[in-house]
Amino acid sequence: MKGKNDFIPALLKEMERRREYLAGETVATVYFGGGTPSLLETDELDRIMRRLRAIFPLAPDAEITLEANPDDINTPARLAAWRSAGINRLSIGVQSFFEEDLRWMNRAHDARQALDCLGMAQREGFDNLSIDLIYGGPTLPDSHWRQNVDRAIDLGVQHLSCYALTVEPRTALDTLVRRHQSQGVDPDDQARQFHLLMDWMAGAGYEHYEISNFAIPGHRSRHNASYWQGKPYLGLGPSAHSFDGVSRQWNVANNAQYVAAIDDGQESFVAEKEVLTPVQQLNEYIMISLRTIEGSSLSLIGRRFGEQRAEQLRQRAGRYIEDGKIGLFSDVLRLTTEGRLLADGIAADLFFEGQ
Secondary structure: OOOHHHHHHHHHHHHHHOOOOOOOOOEEEEEEOOOOHHHOOHHHHHHHHHHHHHHOOEEEEEEEEEEEOHHHOOOHHHHHHHHHHOOOEEEEEEEOOOHHHHHHOOOOOOHHHHHHHHHHHHHOOOOOEEEEEEEOOOOOOHHHHHHHHHHHHHOOOOEEEEEEOOOOOOOHHHHHHHOOOOOOOOHHHHHHHHHHHHHHHHHOOOEEEEOOEEEOOOOOOHHHHHHHOOOOEOOOOOOOEEEOOOEEEEEOOOHHHHHHHHHOOOOOOEEEEEEOOHHHHHHHHHHHHHOEOOOEEHHHHHHHHOHHHHHHHHHHOHHHHHOOOEEEEOOEEEEOHHHHOOHHHHHHHHOOOOO
């Protein structure tokens, strides 16, 4: 079985083969995510970063993010090595600062590690931190949810990504819930805790710039924002997705198949490619833009997809405007506080059919 010793050379080879994908555009963000990138040895991470800089025009102020779990952040030396390699932003899967929540979610770290890793990262000079928090679980009363959020704010965490707990089908937790051996989630609890979250974050001065994301001004995720703005991006490695503005493609998920295809010089490491029709591009813009604070621009839709489409969208959004779930600001459609609870459903209802 091919392991990490095979993976790193394959990844570097894919970089070489994909150097023209972004057509020479300056790379403003790099994101080490998916799987467990924090388990890379520091010399491996440094090797990848040096090759990235050699192949792609990396902006001097590029945002370079590494995903990590609290239990991966265990020594100051490791954090210092990440900074030396060029990592300037950490996205940490804290989930909760309470032991009972972490046990219920079957997380590897404990509450003490969730707290300690942030202090360690800050002491090592990381001043751009993002953490994930989960709400709406059966072990999280409103008082604990408030303490989770307050703790992040008090620690000066610059960015929070907050998600309602979901029980994925065919997981061990799903089996326990269906057998009534574990309590499930309550949609009403989730809606209430999301409302509370919005109030608390606004009171603390954070921008609610995307449905699930809050940031101190100046600390939005530049990487995620590029997705939401429909900019081209290049994904490298197994399961990685890429988008050139017109088509999407994604790599095979299996590590061994990925390595073998790269080594053999085959293009079969790309699992599938999908060319988006104009209607698919429009629907994708609606879906993504409605989730952001900027909203869906009718004038932009008119320029890209035709004035008729823009007017049709304005009319179709009318009932949501009337019932207070969408606001119309000049030529921009934005979800209201109530609308944010139903973002995906509203977007899907506004989608266009056909080609």
